[in-house]
Amino acid sequence: MTAHDLVFVIVGLVTAVSAILVVTSRHLMHAALYLALTLTGIGGVFLVLGAGFIALVQVVVYVGAVAVLFLFGLMLTRAPIGREALDSQNRGLGLAVAGALFVLLAALIIPAFGGESTAEVTGPTIEAIGIAIFADWVLPFEVLSMLLLAALIGAILLARREAGESGTEAEVTRIEMGEALADEPDRHEAVGTSAPAGELGAGGGR
Amino acid sequence: MLSEYLPILLLFVIASAFAVGSLVVSSLVGPRAPNPTKLAAYESGNEPLADVKGTRFSVKFYMVAMLFLIFDIEAVFLYPWAVVLRELGWFGLVNMTVFVLVLGVAFVYEIGRGGLEWD
Amino acid sequence: MDQPLWVPIFQTLVVFVYFLLVTAVLIWAERRVVARMQHRVGPNRVGPFGALQTLVDGAKMFFKEDPTPGMVNNPVYTIAPLVGVIAGFLSIAVIPLGFDVTLFGETFPLVVADLNVGVLWILAMGSIHVYSVFLAGWSSNSPYPLLGGIRSSAQMVSYEIAQGLAVASVVVYAGSLRISDIIAGQQTSTLIEGMPGWYAIPLFPAFLVFVIGMVAEAGRPPFDLAEAEGELVGGFHTEYSGMRFGMFMLAEFMNVVTMSAIVVTLFLGGPNGPTFGLPDAIAWVLPILWFSLKMIGFIFFFILLRGALPRYRYDRLMSLGWKVLIPIALVWVLVTAGFVLLAEEGIATTVRLVLAGAAGLLVLALLVTAGPARLAGASDRPKRAPIPTPAPDRAPASRHVERDREEVAP
Numbered sequence: 001m002t003a004h005d006l007v008f009v010i011v012g013l014v015t016a017v018s019a020i021l022v023v024t025s026r027h028l029m030h031a032a033l034y035l036a037l038t039l040t041g042i043g044g045v046f047l048v049l050g051a052g053f054i055a056l057v058q059v060v061v062y063v064g065a066v067a068v069l070f071l072f073g074l075m076l077t078r079a080p081i082g083r084e085a086l087d088s089q090n091r092g093l094g095l096a097v098a099g100a101l102f103v104l105l106a107a108l109i110i111p112a113f114g115g116e117s118t119a120e121v122t123g124p125t126i127e128a129i130g131i132a133i134f135a136d137w138v139l140p141f142e143v144l145s146m147l148l149l150a151a152l153i154g155a156i157l158l159a160r161r162e163a164g165e166s167g168t169e170a171e172v173t174r175i176e177m178g179e180a181l182a183d184e185p186d187r188h189e190a191v192g193t194s195a196p197a198g199e200l201g202a203g204g205g206r
Numbered sequence: 207m208l209s210e211y212l213p214i215l216l217l218f219v220i221a222s223a224f225a226v227g228s229l230v231v232s233s234l235v236g237p238r239a240p241n242p243t244k245l246a247a248y249e250s251g252n253e254p255l256a257d258v259k260g261t262r263f264s265v266k267f268y269m270v271a272m273l274f275l276i277f278d279i280e281a282v283f284l285y286p287w288a289v290v291l292r293e294l295g296w297f298g299l300v301n302m303t304v305f306v307l308v309l310g311v312a313f314v315y316e317i318g319r320g321g322l323e324w325d
Numbered sequence: 326m327d328q329p330l331w332v333p334i335f336q337t338l339v340v341f342v343y344f345l346l347v348t349a350v351l352i353w354a355e356r357r358v359v360a361r362m363q364h365r366v367g368p369n370r371v372g373p374f375g376a377l378q379t380l381v382d383g384a385k386m387f388f389k390e391d392p393t394p395g396m397v398n399n400p401v402y403t404i405a406p407l408v409g410v411i412a413g414f415l416s417i418a419v420i421p422l423g424f425d426v427t428l429f430g431e432t433f434p435l436v437v438a439d440l441n442v443g444v445l446w447i448l449a450m451g452s453i454h455v456y457s458v459f460l461a462g463w464s465s466n467s468p469y470p471l472l473g474g475i476r477s478s479a480q481m482v483s484y485e486i487a488q489g490l491a492v493a494s495v496v497v498y499a500g501s502l503r504i505s506d507i508i509a510g511q512q513t514s515t516l517i518e519g520m521p522g523w524y525a526i527p528l529f530p531a532f533l534v535f536v537i538g539m540v541a542e543a544g545r546p547p548f549d550l551a552e553a554e555g556e557l558v559g560g561f562h563t564e565y566s567g568m569r570f571g572m573f574m575l576a577e578f579m580n581v582v583t584m585s586a587i588v589v590t591l592f593l594g595g596p597n598g599p600t601f602g603l604p605d606a607i608a609w610v611l612p613i614l615w616f617s618l619k620m621i622g623f624i625f626f627f628i629l630l631r632g633a634l635p636r637y638r639y640d641r642l643m644s645l646g647w648k649v650l651i652p653i654a655l656v657w658v659l660v661t662a663g664f665v666l667l668a669e670e671g672i673a674t675t676v677r678l679v680l681a682g683a684a685g686l687l688v689l690a691l692l693v694t695a696g697p698a699r700l701a702g703a704s705d706r707p708k709r710a711p712i713p714t715p716a717p718d719r720a721p722a723s724r725h726v727e728r729d730r731e732e733v734a735p
Contacts, residue, residue, distance in 0.1 A: 155269065
């Protein structure tokens with residue numbers, strides 16, 4: 001086992017342990033942070049396998065944007081943050097399925113690739129990646145732009161459910177004094193508003 | 207190629223040692239005298255009233271994060287394209303322009319719908 | 326490795342100590358320069374011209390109590406400033422301080438790691454830096470920090486895209502992600518003979534976008550609304566005191582230094598500069614000198630901005646980042662790509678120069694005319710149609726009006 005293999009094992013262990021902590025942690029925010037750590041660990045695995053560009057893209061996009069999106073969503077909603085939340089009843093079944101999947105993957109991958117040292121693995125160069133995306137696989141690349149277009153438009157439509165002004169700060173005190181808002185012609189939206197909207201009475205109609 | 211990153215690991219270790227060491231030294235050397243005022247939340251002198259769990263936030267922050275994700279992906283695609291541009295030639299310019307235009311259309315639509323208002 | 330072990334250790338230590346020293350000097354310099362701009366003197370008691378003030382302040386920080394308020398989420402509360410400082414230090418890993426130096430028989434550049442994907446490393450560390458801000462805000466479990474943290478991180482995230490797109494122009498022009506290639510490409514100009522080939526000249530709109538994005542990303546005035554003392558107390562670091570707060574301040578100033586170093590490397594030629602024909606034994610100091618001078622120039626620019634400009638309102642700040650900077654940066658990437666391809670075809674230099682000038686003027690004209698309109702128009706439009714007040718003889722349609730009538734009736 002070379003030094004390279006040792007680094008690979010360490011990075012893989014860190015990733016696996018933080019992935020397990022994601023699903024077993026009792027605090028929602030901590031689970032999200034462990035997810036960010038897991039994604040960084042995957043970037044480390046890419047790095048060990050010689051794909052420096054993909055590793056950094058993983059950090060920039062997954063850790064820097066996707067995990068941030070998760071954390072923003074957690075922080076901004078009234079999601080139960082804390083120990084009282086989210087205990088699924090299917091833990092045993094989940095564990096069994098995950099274990100079976102792990103055994104299946106191990107049984108497939110280890111005989112196929114086991115025994116090869118990671119030191120000889122070299123990732124693609126950036127030039128190779130660039131030529132592959134923009135010369136060989138141009139059509140999937142353009143279709144990808146359509147996918148991003150759909151995502152962008154979906155994001156806008158999800159966040160604003162009516163024509164007119166977009167959401168502004170919803171002040172707690174105004175919602176408690178519900179009568180003052182009952183007759184506003186346009187309503188101020190905030191994230192997670194379905195329950196308290198009912199408290200405001202019939203004003204505005206939804 | 208991995209050996210290129212070893213000095214960065216070294217820098218990480220030095221920076222962590224510096225940061226953690228500062229905190230440790232400060233906790234050893236500094237006084238410790240907790241009292242209820244210090245432990246309470248800061249509200250410019252008032253009693254802490256607002257409960258964070260009840261605070262409502264505008265959806266525009268979440269929108270910013272989502273838009274950031276999509277444009278980050280677009281920016282990340284620009285980098286390998288920029289490196290091989292000279293080999294791709296005008297064909298490369300055209301296909302990236304199409305990509306940027308499609309996203310640009312969505313961006314203009316989003317600005318027009320007011321998705322970035324009140325930011 | 327082909328080099329002895331002490332070489333990477335030496336490189337790392339030199340870069341680390343260099344940036345730490347510059348940060349310490351920056352803290353002192355900012356207080357002096359801003360004081361001068363405000364007709365005051367600034368710190369002048371500790372050491373000559375108050376130069377040791379930072380050292381003394383740092384020592385004081387150590388001896389202060391580090392109270393942890395009762396409602397914070399302790400592990401995250403402690404990790405947040407650490408993430409900020411570590412991300413700040415890691416950003417400089419790809420910045421070369423100078424060209425090759427020769428010590429004890431070994432020749433090596435003064436850089437921690439000249440990665441193949443150097444530019445992307447800078448972007449990645451910027452993404453990590455956002456974490457420290459909103460984790461600090463959230464873990465404080467208190468309204469001011471949470472609001473400040475979210476606003477600050479939304480601002481940083483918006484300008485990160487503008488910066489990434491501006492840097493993409495540089496990568497298009499240089500043809501490589503490796504920082505040493507970008508620096509080498511700036512040694513001589515391909516457009517005008519004899520001038521330094523600094524990328525700020527052919528890529529001027531991208532340079533502008535990057536500089537503005539740099540100031541906003543660092544959360545420095547005039548874009549410091551999220552930490553504004555008058556608005557949100559201390560923003561995301563309200564509940565922090567003692568050394569943890571010191572870490573945030575250190576991270577912020579390190580960010581200024583790092584950003585200056587990055588802009589100098591990518592746009593102003595880095596360590597490039599005339600060597601005046603000196604022999605090699607002495608000439609290795611000159612690139613470090615040029616780099617330091619340019620970086621200090623930019624730090625001075627940061628400090629000037631702080632002393633001179635009023636604060637941007639938050640919604641205008643976000644409008645600037647999204648509606649003005651991102652479109653300009655995107656368009657300029659494609660324009661730069663067009664010019665690079667024209668150069669490959671061998672179009673004459675003067676023709677390219679004229680076209681480049683025209684394109685730049687067009688972009689700047691668009692910026693000047695459309696920019697303020699986009700920024701100002703949206704937020705200052707009347708917010709909604711005025712609520713129609715029914716005539717008094719009709720049955721009251723709203724309790725608002727009923728209340729008013731009750732108050733007005735004698």
